[in-house]
Amino acid sequence: MDNKDWDIVSGPKLLGFAMGAGLFFLLLFGSEPGFVFIVDHANLLFHEAGHPLVGLFSERLEPYGGTLGQLVFPCVLAVSFWRKGQSLSLAGAVIWFFENWLNIARYMADARALQLPLVGGGDHDWNTLFSRWHLLRYDVQIATVLKVGGWLGMAGACLWVLWRYWQDRERAKLSPAPTTFIHEVS
Numbered sequence: 001m002d003n004k005d006w007d008i009v010s011g012p013k014l015l016g017f018a019m020g021a022g023l024f025f026l027l028l029f030g031s032e033p034g035f036v037f038i039v040d041h042a043n044l045l046f047h048e049a050g051h052p053l054v055g056l057f058s059e060r061l062e063p064y065g066g067t068l069g070q071l072v073f074p075c076v077l078a079v080s081f082w083r084k085g086q087s088l089s090l091a092g093a094v095i096w097f098f099e100n101w102l103n104i105a106r107y108m109a110d111a112r113a114l115q116l117p118l119v120g121g122g123d124h125d126w127n128t129l130f131s132r133w134h135l136l137r138y139d140v141q142i143a144t145v146l147k148v149g150g151w152l153g154m155a156g157a158c159l160w161v162l163w164r165y166w167q168d169r170e171r172a173k174l175s176p177a178p179t180t181f182i183h184e185v186s
């Protein structure tokens with residue numbers, strides 16, 4: 001990973017990222033434990049797209065489709081940013097991935113309570129799945145673990161950006177101004 005050509009996280013970029021992430025976390029804290037405006041709208045969209053897609057292949061796996069759908073898109077983005085070495089975009093995709101864990105945890109925690117309004121009024125995914133796995137009475141505990149994992153994942157992405165910033169400072173010192181060779185043509 002150290003040899004990878006990551007975009008340099010400069011001071012201004014770090015500042016921009018910190019402000020964006022800070023606002024995002026404020027939004028999350030502000031909406032906790034409820035629905036996060038826009039972010040969870042997008043999550044819901046991918047969730048609802050996931051069910052019928054997985055349902056095409058297996059009716060039994062269909063309840064998993066929503067959660068998979070939510071997680072697949074940030075994953076695809078993350079892999080694409082990773083391959084392009086776009087450090088801040090990668091961190092953003094990873095944060096979105098783990099924010100989904102909070103969203104999923106909220107749904108899990110509702111498995112017995114059945115209080116959340118469900119789109120389409122269909123089956124409750126986690127009531128179905130936890131019943132199937134005989135874990136229904138642990139719904140709240142499992143949700144809590146997922147939620148903590150989500151926050152840790154988001155914190156990890158931020159720490160990684162800080163670490164990249166630090167690495168890039170070193171890199172800039174070792175090889176100053178690699179762009180100065182461009183002028184030869186004129």
Ligand SMILES: [Zn+2]
Nearest residue numbers: 047051066125
């Ligand atoms: Zn669902």
